[in-house]
Amino acid sequence: xxxxxxxxxxxxxxxxxxxxxxxxxxxxxxxxxxxxxxxxxxxxxxxxxxxxxxxxxxxxxxxxxxxxxxxxxxxxxxxxxxxxxxxxxxxxxxxxxxxxxxxxxxxxxxxxxxxxxxxxxxxxxxxxxxxxxxxxxxxxxxxxxxxxxxxxxxxxxxxxxxxxxxxxxxxxxxxxxxxxxxxxxxxxxxxxxxxxxxxx
Amino acid sequence: xxxxxxxxxxxxxxxxxxxxxxxxxxxxxxxxxxxxxxxxxxxxxxxxxxxxxxxxxxxxxxxxxxxxxxxxxxxxxxxxxxxxxxxxxxxxxxxxxxxxxxxxxxxxxxxxxxxxxxxxxxxxxxxxxxxxxxxxxxxxxxxxxxxxxxxxxxxxxxxxxxxxxx
Numbered sequence: 001x002x003x004x005x006x007x008x009x010x011x012x013x014x015x016x017x018x019x020x021x022x023x024x025x026x027x028x029x030x031x032x033x034x035x036x037x038x039x040x041x042x043x044x045x046x047x048x049x050x051x052x053x054x055x056x057x058x059x060x061x062x063x064x065x066x067x068x069x070x071x072x073x074x075x076x077x078x079x080x081x082x083x084x085x086x087x088x089x090x091x092x093x094x095x096x097x098x099x100x101x102x103x104x105x106x107x108x109x110x111x112x113x114x115x116x117x118x119x120x121x122x123x124x125x126x127x128x129x130x131x132x133x134x135x136x137x138x139x140x141x142x143x144x145x146x147x148x149x150x151x152x153x154x155x156x157x158x159x160x161x162x163x164x165x166x167x168x169x170x171x172x173x174x175x176x177x178x179x180x181x182x183x184x185x186x187x188x189x190x191x192x193x194x195x196x197x198x199x200x
Numbered sequence: 201x202x203x204x205x206x207x208x209x210x211x212x213x214x215x216x217x218x219x220x221x222x223x224x225x226x227x228x229x230x231x232x233x234x235x236x237x238x239x240x241x242x243x244x245x246x247x248x249x250x251x252x253x254x255x256x257x258x259x260x261x262x263x264x265x266x267x268x269x270x271x272x273x274x275x276x277x278x279x280x281x282x283x284x285x286x287x288x289x290x291x292x293x294x295x296x297x298x299x300x301x302x303x304x305x306x307x308x309x310x311x312x313x314x315x316x317x318x319x320x321x322x323x324x325x326x327x328x329x330x331x332x333x334x335x336x337x338x339x340x341x342x343x344x345x346x347x348x349x350x351x352x353x354x355x356x357x358x359x360x361x362x363x364x365x366x
Contacts, residue, residue, distance in 0.1 A: 003350050010343065018335065092335040096342075158220050165272040166216070169342035170281060192350075195357030197290045 002188045009103035014095070017102070021095035026053045028094045029087035032124035033058045040129055047136065047147050049080065058085040060132055064140050071140045083135050090127040090168055093120055097172035104176070106183050116175045123163075123171045130156075130163035207288035215280045230256070233274045236308070240315045251319075258319050265323045267315070275311035278341045279304050285349050291356055299355075303348045310344045
């Protein structure tokens with residue numbers, strides 16, 4: 001019964017949380033973008049110069065440039081290629097997580113939401129870095145793959161698929177489940193689990 | 201709980217990596233995605249005879265509008281999450297197989313609703329299409345996985361009432 005209420009309430013709350021998330025624009029994505037900027041420009045200074053927010057887009061100034069249709073180092077080309085990445089492709093996980101958490105009516109919901117938000121920002125940073133890796137692979141190709149510390153193309157594709165197709169929906173569920181502990185819904189779920197695994 | 205988490209992550213990562221392999225993509229994923237497009241067309245055709253399926257593409261012959269079912273849109277990733285959860289949770293092999301088959305069916309049933317809805321939303325309004333495609337439908341599919349897993353746990357509990365182990 002509690003689980004049914006959880007799902008129905010989540011569906012009812014989703015238009016509200018998604019509306020707030022969309023209206024907030026870059027607000028929910030900003031910390032993840034800053035973290036991505038720090039991670040990528042520290043780990044790959046020869047590839048990423050800087051990343052920042054422009055509306056809901058993450059603008060990345062790369063160390064690659066273009067001359068006559070050929071991708072080369074920005075210092076040789078005399079220009080920098082910039083990439084823009086839609087942060088909403090990842091940040092909708094926050095709206096989903098908020099709907100799940102609010103529907104559970106947990107104690108200290110706001111505190112739990114802040115903790116969850118912190119984790120989601122970390123996960124989002126990896127998601128944004130994964131999109132950047134995929135975009136650089138498609139845009140620059142060999143010069144990017146030949147750069148120091150860049151993983152093979154297949155691994156970039158796998159990481160992208162995992163972090164972009166799966167994590168934005170899976171991470172909120174995992175966080176919500178972890179924060180359910182001690183709640184009436186958790187007790188109901190635990191009873192189901194005990195019964196289900198009784199003979200296993 | 202620790203065992204469940206370890207198994208869940210292991211199976212999830214393993215299946216995800218297998219799904220990405222080129223031979224698996226060519227032999228399983230792409231034909232399956234084509235089948236989804238054909239199934240969607242078969243469902244739409246009695247109501248709208250202008251729809252045609254070309255491989256993974258669903259096209260409206262009148263307007264020329266088309267949607268291509270790509271990785272992430274075929275419900276395979278969601279099914280992998282469900283399979284990982286079912287495999288990781290302690291139960292008999294028979295129950296796991298039933299849960300995986302039934303769960304796969306329910307995930308794909310909703311996914312076909314997603315494909316059909318996107319096909320018409322795209323012809324109606326591109327912004328609404330983008331919203332549903334990129335943000336809402338992935339969440340609804342994951343909720344579907346969660347519902348299926350919750351129902352599976354309740355069903356397992358009914359199969360093995362507490363205090364009556366065999």
